[in-house]
Amino acid sequence: MSFVDRFDLTLPLIQAPMAGVSTPLLAASVSEAGALGSIGVGATDAVGARAMIEEVRGRTDRPFNVNLFVHARPKVDSVRETAWLQLLAPFFIEFEATPPPTLRTIYKSFADDPEMVATLIDLAPPVVSFHFGLPSPEVLSVLRSCGIYMLASATNLEEGRSIKAAGVDAIVAQGIEAGGHRGIFDPNAPDDELSMAVLTRLLVRDVGIPIVAAGGIMDGAGIAAALDLGAVAAQLGTAFVACPESAADAAYRAALTGPGAYHTTLTPLISGRPARALANRFTALAGLLVGQAPPDYPIAYDAGKALHAAAKTKGEHGFGAQWAGQGAPLSRAMPAAQLIQALRDELDGCKA
Structure with a gap:
């Protein structure tokens, strides 16, 4: 079953889970419109994460993604x-x-947060994604046993291979163009700063599991390009900051223009x-x-x-x-559902 079919998507898109910006309302609105909405819980605790997940579920019965930070203990x-x-x-x-x-x-890393693990086991969100690294094999195994589909960010081929070896279902290929935190596993290691296009092609060719392209994609033409590179979907974050459902303040929205x-x-x-x-x-x-x-x-x-x-x-x-x-x-200020429709129309136009 393809990624799109698994989650019944009418648009092959994941809304990036930008912590502090992505809200349950935004995630639910995106999912309701036919893409995969996301919330980021890396900046909250297990109690906060539970409240966010339950709010998304109260707004939509469609699949959504919960993102966690798996950084090394500072x-x-x-x-x-x-x-x-x-x-x-x-x-x-x-x-x-x-x-x-x-x-x-x-912030506590997911790697050091058994309460967060317990919350995910209890609530079993449809999709869970990891940024900055991977949790332990034991945690991955128990999440897998709950029927949770898992993604993890990679910024280079070595990280992608590690993600596949860990049994994670799909990789988010985070190009250097992407906004927010760079998902590099070791921030002290040299960064090849691969573009979305190059990284996606490398991972598609060499890793053999579904690849989601991320970095600088803002419109339907960008989604079409990502799909042409072999990605199963595109991940967009900055495109949703200006949506009224996001938590961005007025100054942040103004700075985008x-x-x-x-x-x-x-x-x-x-x-x-x-x-x-x-x-x-x-x-x-x-x-x-x-x-x-x-x-x-x-x-x-x-x-x-x-x-x-x-x-x-x-x-x-x-x-x-x-x-x-x-x-x-390329940012556009409009409600999430309207943006999803615009992206869908643009993508369809590229196929015509």
């Missing part, structure tokens, strides 16, 4: 963290705020892991903080969120985590 380094806060201190002062005295590990959309930047400064965002004041700090590595993810994100909160109180929104891919200038 190494606490008080010296490094204090140095990072000292470097950011002038920006806190600019907004008449004081940096936090210490930094916290604000501004000059920063034409100059997205891949930076670890905001969270501690490489992530692509709209060019703004935070991404511009790269030149000032050259040579100084941020604390591990997600410890660095505690500082980033605190700085953003301080800046917002003074009307400055340029320190937000405005995640977006290189296709950001």
